[in-house]
Amino acid sequence: MGGVVAVVVALGCAHWVQSSADGHIYDVASVPAAPVALVLGAQVNDDGQPSAFLAARLEIARRLLEAGKVKAILVSGDHGRWTYDEPGAMQSWLVARGVPADRVVLDHAGFDTYDSCVRASKIFGVHQAIVVTQAFHLPRAVTLCREQGIDATGVGDDSVRIYEAMWLRGEVREYGAAVKAATDVLTSRDPIFLGPHETGVEEAVRRG
Numbered sequence: 001m002g003g004v005v006a007v008v009v010a011l012g013c014a015h016w017v018q019s020s021a022d023g024h025i026y027d028v029a030s031v032p033a034a035p036v037a038l039v040l041g042a043q044v045n046d047d048g049q050p051s052a053f054l055a056a057r058l059e060i061a062r063r064l065l066e067a068g069k070v071k072a073i074l075v076s077g078d079h080g081r082w083t084y085d086e087p088g089a090m091q092s093w094l095v096a097r098g099v100p101a102d103r104v105v106l107d108h109a110g111f112d113t114y115d116s117c118v119r120a121s122k123i124f125g126v127h128q129a130i131v132v133t134q135a136f137h138l139p140r141a142v143t144l145c146r147e148q149g150i151d152a153t154g155v156g157d158d159s160v161r162i163y164e165a166m167w168l169r170g171e172v173r174e175y176g177a178a179v180k181a182a183t184d185v186l187t188s189r190d191p192i193f194l195g196p197h198e199t200g201v202e203e204a205v206r207r208g
Contacts, residue, residue, distance in 0.1 A: 013178035021139035022148065024153045026065050031130055031155050035205045037061045037070040038120055038152075040133045040141055041077020041086035041110055050093050051136060053088045054086070056157040058093050060132045061158070066157070070130055071208025072103050072201055074120060076110030086110075102207055105200035113137070113177075114184040115191035117145040117152075122194065122203045126150055129144060134160065142182050147185050 026032070038063045042054040050058060064070045072096065077086025087106040095101050096128050107124065110116035120126040128151040132143045135156030145152035 010175040010179055014175050016182060016183055016207045017042070017174075017178045018142050020143040021154070024142050024146070025138055025157055026144075026153055028060060028067065028069070028155055031064070031069060031153055033069045034071065034128045034130045034153065035208075036072045036074050036105075036126055036129050036152075036201055038116065038126065038129045039073060039075045039090060040113060040116055040131070040137070041090065042133075043074070044084065044086050044089045048085075048092075050088055050089050051161065052203045053157075053160050054090065055093060056160050057132050058090055058132070060155050060157055062094060062097055062099055064132070065103065072105060072122060072204035073099065074105045074107060074126065074129070074201055076107035076116035076120065078111050080111065093167070095103060100207075103204050105198075105204050109191065109193040110178045111192050113141050113192075114181065116120050116143050116190050117141070117148045117150065120145065121148040121150055122196050123196075125197060125199075126201055129154075130155055132157075134158070134167075136167070136168060136174055140174060140177060145184070150154035 039057050043051040061073045075087045075090035079085045091104045131152050131154040133141050135158045138154045138156035142152050142154040
């Protein structure tokens with residue numbers, strides 16, 4: 001019986017995520033312009049380079065900036081220990097491909113999607129954004145950001161679908177992640193780290 005309830009809950013939460021994001025997901029060409037792209041972190045390899053999944057997200061953000069769809073890029077990821085730095089690797093990748101360093105803002109405490117969305121709103125003052133991640137993750141990311149009062153749209157990557165096993169694992173994981181997302185929203189938990197307002201996004205947008 002418990003297993004049946006768990007399945008029903010997971011399916012219900014997944015439906016909430018999908019329906020909340022409906023109408024807010026686009027491709028690079030059609031997404032409405034916004035001041036900032038929020039790129040969510042993912043694995044960085046031992047050599048300090050973004051994984052294929054993360055690099056694909058960053059390429060979308062680079063294209064959005066190049067097309068004038070955004071004026072700044074907020075990279076949010078895990079920097080919980082000195083030897084592992086997702087935001088730093090993300091910034092380095094973008095700058096190496098022609099993105100001006102002063103248009104990239106780093107959030108070092110985006111330890112999960114919920115934290116990244118809350119911090120984008122409460123710490124960085126983001127009110128409107130294009131969220132960038134893989135397509136299977138995008139509805140949850142857009143939903144969580146919109147729950148924080150951000151006028152969020154999203155552009156998803158599916159170029160790394162060629163990594164079939166990892167892609168399938170990500171799709172399956174979203175059912176459990178949807179339950180966590182609903183729990184986070186219902187409890188309004190604080191991120192692991194908050195702190196004072198940071199002006200980096202505002203300054204980067206002005207430069208744009």
